[in-house]
Amino acid sequence: MQITISKAEVQFFIWEKANQVWQERWDREEKVDTYIKVKVNMRAQKLLTPTNFFDYRQSCRLFYSDEPVKIIKARGQYLFDENDKRYLDCISNVHHVGHCHPSITKAAAEQMDLLNTNARFLHDNIVMYADRLAATLPEKLCVFYFVNSGSEANDLALRLAQQYTQHQDVIVLDHAYHGHLMSLIDISPYKFRKLAGQKEWVHVAPLPDTYRGIYREDHPNPGQAYADTVKDLIEEVHRKGRKISAFFAESLPSVGGQIILPQGYSTKVAEYVRSAGGVFVADEVQTGFGRVGSHFWAFQLQGEGFCPDIVTMGKPMGNGHPLACVATTVEIAGAFTANGVEYFNTFGGNPVSCAIGLAVLDVIEKEDLRGNATRVGAHLKDLLTKLQTQHQIIGDVRGVGLFVGLELVSDRDQKTPATETAARVVKRLKEEDQICVSTDGPWENVVKFKPPMCFSMEDAELAVRCIDRILTVTFKLEKEDI
Amino acid sequence: MQITISKAEVQFFIWEKANQVWQERWDREEKVDTYIKVKVNMRAQKLLTPTNFFDYRQSCRLFYSDEPVKIIKARGQYLFDENDKRYLDCISNVHHVGHCHPSITKAAAEQMDLLNTNARFLHDNIVMYADRLAATLPEKLCVFYFVNSGSEANDLALRLAQQYTQHQDVIVLDHAYHGHLMSLIDISPYKFRKLAGQKEWVHVAPLPDTYRGIYREDHPNPGQAYADTVKDLIEEVHRKGRKISAFFAESLPSVGGQIILPQGYSTKVAEYVRSAGGVFVADEVQTGFGRVGSHFWAFQLQGEGFCPDIVTMGKPMGNGHPLACVATTVEIAGAFTANGVEYFNTFGGNPVSCAIGLAVLDVIEKEDLRGNATRVGAHLKDLLTKLQTQHQIIGDVRGVGLFVGLELVSDRDQKTPATETAARVVKRLKEEDQICVSTDGPWENVVKFKPPMCFSMEDAELAVRCIDRILTVTFKLEKEDI
Numbered sequence: 001m002q003i004t005i006s007k008a009e010v011q012f013f014i015w016e017k018a019n020q021v022w023q024e025r026w027d028r029e030e031k032v033d034t035y036i037k038v039k040v041n042m043r044a045q046k047l048l049t050p051t052n053f054f055d056y057r058q059s060c061r062l063f064y065s066d067e068p069v070k071i072i073k074a075r076g077q078y079l080f081d082e083n084d085k086r087y088l089d090c091i092s093n094v095h096h097v098g099h100c101h102p103s104i105t106k107a108a109a110e111q112m113d114l115l116n117t118n119a120r121f122l123h124d125n126i127v128m129y130a131d132r133l134a135a136t137l138p139e140k141l142c143v144f145y146f147v148n149s150g151s152e153a154n155d156l157a158l159r160l161a162q163q164y165t166q167h168q169d170v171i172v173l174d175h176a177y178h179g180h181l182m183s184l185i186d187i188s189p190y191k192f193r194k195l196a197g198q199k200e201w202v203h204v205a206p207l208p209d210t211y212r213g214i215y216r217e218d219h220p221n222p223g224q225a226y227a228d229t230v231k232d233l234i235e236e237v238h239r240k241g242r243k244i245s246a247f248f249a250e251s252l253p254s255v256g257g258q259i260i261l262p263q264g265y266s267t268k269v270a271e272y273v274r275s276a277g278g279v280f281v282a283d284e285v286q287t288g289f290g291r292v293g294s295h296f297w298a299f300q301l302q303g304e305g306f307c308p309d310i311v312t313m314g315k316p317m318g319n320g321h322p323l324a325c326v327a328t329t330v331e332i333a334g335a336f337t338a339n340g341v342e343y344f345n346t347f348g349g350n351p352v353s354c355a356i357g358l359a360v361l362d363v364i365e366k367e368d369l370r371g372n373a374t375r376v377g378a379h380l381k382d383l384l385t386k387l388q389t390q391h392q393i394i395g396d397v398r399g400v401g402l403f404v405g406l407e408l409v410s411d412r413d414q415k416t417p418a419t420e421t422a423a424r425v426v427k428r429l430k431e432e433d434q435i436c437v438s439t440d441g442p443w444e445n446v447v448k449f450k451p452p453m454c455f456s457m458e459d460a461e462l463a464v465r466c467i468d469r470i471l472t473v474t475f476k477l478e479k480e481d482i
Numbered sequence: 483m484q485i486t487i488s489k490a491e492v493q494f495f496i497w498e499k500a501n502q503v504w505q506e507r508w509d510r511e512e513k514v515d516t517y518i519k520v521k522v523n524m525r526a527q528k529l530l531t532p533t534n535f536f537d538y539r540q541s542c543r544l545f546y547s548d549e550p551v552k553i554i555k556a557r558g559q560y561l562f563d564e565n566d567k568r569y570l571d572c573i574s575n576v577h578h579v580g581h582c583h584p585s586i587t588k589a590a591a592e593q594m595d596l597l598n599t600n601a602r603f604l605h606d607n608i609v610m611y612a613d614r615l616a617a618t619l620p621e622k623l624c625v626f627y628f629v630n631s632g633s634e635a636n637d638l639a640l641r642l643a644q645q646y647t648q649h650q651d652v653i654v655l656d657h658a659y660h661g662h663l664m665s666l667i668d669i670s671p672y673k674f675r676k677l678a679g680q681k682e683w684v685h686v687a688p689l690p691d692t693y694r695g696i697y698r699e700d701h702p703n704p705g706q707a708y709a710d711t712v713k714d715l716i717e718e719v720h721r722k723g724r725k726i727s728a729f730f731a732e733s734l735p736s737v738g739g740q741i742i743l744p745q746g747y748s749t750k751v752a753e754y755v756r757s758a759g760g761v762f763v764a765d766e767v768q769t770g771f772g773r774v775g776s777h778f779w780a781f782q783l784q785g786e787g788f789c790p791d792i793v794t795m796g797k798p799m800g801n802g803h804p805l806a807c808v809a810t811t812v813e814i815a816g817a818f819t820a821n822g823v824e825y826f827n828t829f830g831g832n833p834v835s836c837a838i839g840l841a842v843l844d845v846i847e848k849e850d851l852r853g854n855a856t857r858v859g860a861h862l863k864d865l866l867t868k869l870q871t872q873h874q875i876i877g878d879v880r881g882v883g884l885f886v887g888l889e890l891v892s893d894r895d896q897k898t899p900a901t902e903t904a905a906r907v908v909k910r911l912k913e914e915d916q917i918c919v920s921t922d923g924p925w926e927n928v929v930k931f932k933p934p935m936c937f938s939m940e941d942a943e944l945a946v947r948c949i950d951r952i953l954t955v956t957f958k959l960e961k962e963d964i
Binding site: 060061062063068069070071072073074079092094095099100102104105108109112113114115116117118119120121122123148149150151152155156158159180181182183191194195314315320321322339340341342343344345346347349350352353 | 542543544545550551552553554555556561574576577581582584586587590591594595596597598599600601602603604605630631632633634637638640641662663664665673676677796797802803804821822823824825826827828829832834835
């Protein structure tokens with residue numbers, strides 16, 4: 001029996017060489033390229049059961065794992081597969097100023113050709129870059145630590161908070177994800193609920209989701225009400241004889257389902273946390289660098305009066321290059337270094353990373369990408385809101401700038417998550433329209449948009465038109481099923 | 483009073499903007515370039531005391547912090563400052579195939595211009611790269627996780643070990659350093675002794691240093707004797723009712739003082755650790771990719787029969803680009819993914835990182851850099867060994883390939899660390915000869931060589947000649963002091 005196995009299986013099969021017998025079969029097969037379809041099926045051969053094979057390949061889940069795409073080039077908001085088929089990319093927030101932006105490539109190549117040492121040597125780039133970042137932040141956030149990933153940034157933020165406060169406990173939001181490192185799994189309910197469980201020093205506050213959370217749009221002051229849940233949690237922690245080092249939250253919870261924090265929330269939380277001797281950490285890894293349009297940082301949506309004690313940044317910072325950062329105050333940095341133990345990061349803040357970071361900031365400004373995010377994001381949200389009047393399944397449309405969520409529910413009153421429909425929308429948008437979106441939220445029923453910042457009005461219109469068509473057909477089919 | 487402050491102070495002053503008053507002064511000063519010497523001295527003004535200012539800037543210690551160099555370009559094993567003064571680089575192991583190697587820059591720029599997505603999309607580069615790495619390793623190490631730094635790799639290795647064994651405890655070598663993340667400070671005696679202290683699940687085995695450790699050259703079988711210390715430690719751990727997840731060690735302890743593990747050590751330790759249900763993790767972040775010359779990995783120096791369960795790699799892997807990896811077995815990877823929680827790393831294994839990794843492997847082969855490391859490393863060690871006959875202060879010369887240490891002692895019998903002389907050698911080599919070396923070891927008395935792999939015979943001869951001159955003068959001066 002000969003069955004064709006998918007490209008995904010072939011890739012992970014080779015990558016992990018899960019079974020030597022299979023490697024030998026592979027070697028004997030004619031290969032036209034790395035992904036030629038192997039003409040034998042491991043399941044049919046019973047050498048590997050589907051279950052244990054799946055175990056091996058799922059440590060990193062592919063997009064569209066049933067029929068993955070092999071993208072070989074990209075430009076702006078477009079991806080191209082090996083047959084030159086074009087896909088509209090609505091999800092790559094990492095490729096912030098557009099895939100393969102020539103200014104970024106040029107800056108990287110020029111600096112790579114010149115010098116790429118480390119932060120133990122003096123270099124202009126790190127100084128200029130820190131200065132440029134400082135100009136986007138409130139004055140008191142003026143100390144910068146350059147690292148290689150949002151995870152490294154959040155790990156360092158946790159160290160800084162604990163060292164400064166000399167307290168241990170952390171409050172996080174429900175469903176939060178702050179990174180893949182051991183310390184961060186501990187503070188990520190999205191992960192620890194499936195793994196080692198909740199540590200005694202970690203406390204989970206309700207997600208301030210005004211659509212389906214404990215306080216909703218109809219509440220007179222959801223910001224205050226949700227902040228009070230943090231206050232209550234702090235009191236509970238104190239009753240246990242424990243002390244808060246930090247409140248740790250994304251400025252717009254992403255994995256939690258593209259949530260917009262209610263007004264007043266962060267200011268109040270910061271007040272409560274600081275009264276308890278803790279600090280406020282704003283995780284801007286997904287949301288920073290102008291994605292929200294009106295402001296450079298999403299935490300700034302909470303008003304001029306609000307300033308976190310620590311801000312972490314990552315994904316969009318290097319447009320795909322591993323570059324991340326922690327910004328904090330002189331007081332916190334002082335407490336961190338006062339013990340005399342240095343922090344050194346081999347690649348962090350090297351001249352190439354900083355050259356790329358500077359080039360990203362230049363492109364954001366020169367191409368007015370914040371302005372674009374404001375205009376296109378508003379248009380996208382308008383179109384989706386109009387769509388909501390035609391499709392009962394659209395429970396909520398929310399977002400700011402190019403950070404937008406479309407929450408699907410099978411019942412508007414019960415807000416029953418329409419998880420399967422959301423998955424179908426993602427799959428059909430890819431197959432029928434070559435549009436890449438994905439889902440988030442605890443029930444994976446929130447279709448999310450966080451495209452490269454050069455996303456255009458036409459792109460927004462096309463995506464909404466296709467969603468309209470897919471929902472119309474789906475609705476029609478579901479009716480027929482009944 | 484007007485005193486010139488050093489470039490280092492200016493850089494860290496701006497970078498961290500330690501004091502707003504000083505920022506304002508800076509703004510008022512005429513600037514000719516980023517490092518123009520500010521004509522006012524903060525110490526004289528008493529706005530910041532030397533102590534608290536030093537606190538702020540020392541979170542990353544500069545090389546030559548008294549008079550740091552501003553390097554603006556580099557090529558091969560040479561660095562050039564802003565006055566085009568050339569320095570010979572004997573320490574940049576990260577820039578493995580030479581600074582700014584044109585093949586690496588070309589590979590990076592070409593791939594950056596084409597595509598830089600992530601491991602959720604199929605791409606040839608990740609498959610080809612994993613295949614190439616697999617070819618350098620024993621067959622059973624065939625699963626690869628790509629990450630951004632040696633620290634991320636070691637954190638993941640710890641997770642893998644704990645998940646696979648379902649045990650918690652870790653044995654590490656004394657003075658070891660495995661990275662800057664919270665989880666790694668816990669397993670790095672070099673760091674935790676100065677910080678939070680030793681956790682109950684971490685156990686420290688003696689450093690198998692046959693020069694100044696508990697068993698020395700004169701011992702009939704130091705490999706077995708040191709391995710037995712690990713066996714004893716395991717028994718102690720078991721008596722406490724605890725269980726070993728991993729023995730974690732650099733294949734050649736670097737921060738510990740350029741230590742060469744005695745023959746037989748790793749094989750025996752692996753046997754004991756596996757009997758206790760644990761795994762052997764070889765940290766090759768400093769030592770991998772052919773640095774030892776005769777082998778691609780330093781753990782291979784322990785003989786064909788020895789194979790770790792997990793290997794971590796980093797620094798030299800991307801020649802300065804943030805690229806690192808964990809290699810392990812199908813069994814360990816299977817246990818890791820069996821819980822159904824995926825591991826995703828935003829930048830890890832992206833097409834650009836993999837293109838760079840592939841280019842590094844190509845250059846190592848094409849330029850026979852392993853052969854060069856063998857030849858030049860042997861010559862360097864020979865020359866240093868000859869020097870030892872002329873200078874009583876040279877207590878030990880050890881190394882393999884281009885990983886060489888020169889241990890200075892003020893008394894050969896007592897092996898009293900000559901820490902100050904070592905610092906003087908580093909400083910004078912830089913000032914008088916423009917040669918960059920640095921020190922390692924618990925007493926910072928081991929002058930270390932781990933240069934780019936293109937280091938030449940002439941470079942080795944120059945470095946040794948200059949050390950000879952400096953030691954001669956120092957010795958003469960010290961005699962005069964007496």
